[in-house]
Amino acid sequence: LDKWDRLDRSGRDQAVGRFQSNGAPLTSSPHEQAAEFDEPDFEAKTSTGFTVIPEFSHMARARPVEAGERIFRRAYNYQGPPVGDELSESGLIFVSYQADVERQFVPIQRRLDELDLLNEWTTPIGSAVFALPPGCAEGGFIGDTLLT
Numbered sequence: 001l002d003k004w005d006r007l008d009r010s011g012r013d014q015a016v017g018r019f020q021s022n023g024a025p026l027t028s029s030p031h032e033q034a035a036e037f038d039e040p041d042f043e044a045k046t047s048t049g050f051t052v053i054p055e056f057s058h059m060a061r062a063r064p065v066e067a068g069e070r071i072f073r074r075a076y077n078y079q080g081p082p083v084g085d086e087l088s089e090s091g092l093i094f095v096s097y098q099a100d101v102e103r104q105f106v107p108i109q110r111r112l113d114e115l116d117l118l119n120e121w122t123t124p125i126g127s128a129v130f131a132l133p134p135g136c137a138e139g140g141f142i143g144d145t146l147l148t
């Protein structure tokens with residue numbers, strides 16, 4: 001995050017594809033009325049012909065290309081003590097829940113691997129996959145659809 005902090009606000013907005021101030025897509029305007037859950041417009045162009053939401057932005061690359069690719073995300077930030085000359089030892093534990101890792105998570109991760117400006121500031125340090133049993137209705141028990 002040391003280098004990320006040296007990037008100006010507009011550079012950070014471009015890298016993600018959203019305004020850092022309120023999470024709204026870069027195509028929401030006027031900015032003051034923009035809201036996090038506004039639908040982004042990936043076709044909108046600037047006066048110079050570039051897309052308003054950069055094609056290399058994390059949002060443009062990560063967005064599911066088909067409905068079946070949608071994942072449920074949770075992010076856990078961590079902040080450790082400084083190491084050496086670094087100002088921060090911070091990171092994000094990215095967690096996603098999906099029915100099928102190969103069909104849903106992997107295609108997104110591949111796109112981010114090929115092109116994602118955010119990669120400039122992030123360093124993957126590990127990963128793991130866990131199998132979770134399905135939930136249950138009231139009166140049932142976790143995994144009952146598998147076990148009964």
Ligand code: HEM
Pocket residue numbers: 016018023058059062063064092094105108109112118122
């Ligand atoms: C350090 C790693 C990461 C950071 C800091 C990060 C950050 C962000 C941010 C700021 C957003 C926009 C706000 C939001 O929708 O939550 C976002 C969206 C998203 N990210 Fe990440 N992300 C990371 C890793 C990943 C990974 C590994 C994946 C999947 C392989 C992923 C998939 C997504 C998806 C699907 C979206 C929603 C895009 C949309 O439809 O708007 N991200 N991420």
